[in-house]
C-alpha cells in the first residue's frame with residue numbers, strides 16, 4: 131500500500147465522530163509496536179516524526195522503516211512531520227517522501243504565523259502533501275489564571291476562520307488546555323470544551339488536531355516508578371476527555387508521552403528482574419509489546435478501530 135495523506139482519514143473521522151491516532155516514532159521497536167497494533171485493530175494510522183526524531187534516527191532510516199511496515203502489513207499509513215519549526219524542514223520532508231507536514235508557527239504573532247503557514251501550504255499542496263498548522267499556545271492553565279491570561283494562550287475562535295481561509299491549511303492544532311509531556315495539570319485536569327465547540331462551529335467540517343493528548347496512565351507511571359524511575363505527580367488528559375474530543379471536531383490526536391512511559395517502564399522492569407541479561411532483544415522485545423498494548427488501548431479510546 132502507498133503512503134496516504136490525511137484528507138480521506140479526516141473526512142471519515144469527522145463524519146464518523148472518531149479521531150485518528152498520531153503516534154511519534156523514534157526507532158524500529160516503537161514503529162513496529164504501533165503498526166502491529168493498528169494492523170490488528172484495522173485502524174487508520176498517522177506515524178509522526180519530530181525534528182528531534184529526524185536528528186536521532188535520520189530521515190532516510192525513518193522513511194525506509196515506514197516503507198517496510200507498508201510492505202509487511204495491510205495498513206493505511208500517513209507519514210507526518212510533527213512540529214516543523216520552519217519552511218526548510220517542511221520542504222525537506224515534502225521532498226523526502228512525507229505525505230503530511232505540520233508547520234508550527236504558534237510562537238509567532240498572528241500575521242507571521244499566517245505568512246509562514248501559507249508559504250508551506252503553497253509548496254506542499256503543489257506536491258500533493260497536506261499541511262497542519264497551530265494557532266494558540268499549548269499550555270496547561272490552572273484555575274487561578276485570569277480569563278484575560280487564558281485568552282492570550284488558548285486559541286481565539288474569532289481568529290480561526292481568517293487563519294484557515296488565508297492559509298488554505300488542511301487541519302489546525304488548537305490550544306484548549308493540553309500540553310506536552312507527563313505533567314499536564316497541577317490540580318484537576320480541565321480542558322476548555324466550550325472553546326473547542328465554538329471553534330468547531332466557526333469552521334464546520336474542518337478537522338481540528340489535539341496535541342499533548344497523552345493520558346499518562348497511572349499503571350504505566352507506577353511500573354516506571356516501581357523499577358527506579360522518578361516521575362512523581364505525573365498527570366495526563368483523562369481518557370474520557372480524549373474520547374469526548376474525538377467525538378467532536380477533533381480528527382487527529384497526538385500521542386508520544388504514553389509510548390515513552392510504556393517503553394521505559396518495560397525496559398526498567400526487564401533490567402530489574404533480570405540483572406544478568408544483556409541481550410537487547412530481551413528488553414526491547416517486551417518494550418515493543420508494551421507499545422503495542424498502549425496503542426491498542428488508545429485506538430479504543432479514539433474510536434478508530436475497524437475504520438481503516
Ligand code: G3H
Pocket residue numbers: 154180181182183212213310386387
Ligand atoms: O511534541 C513533542 C513530541 O512529543 C516530540 O518530542 O521533540 O522530543 O521528539 P521530541
Ligand code: 13P
Pocket residue numbers: 154212213309310311312340341342343344345384385386387388
Ligand atoms: P504528549 O506529550 O501528550 O504525548 O503529546 C505529543 C504531541 O503532541 C506530539 O506532537
Ligand code: ZN
Pocket residue numbers: 213310341342384
Ligand atoms: Zn505536539
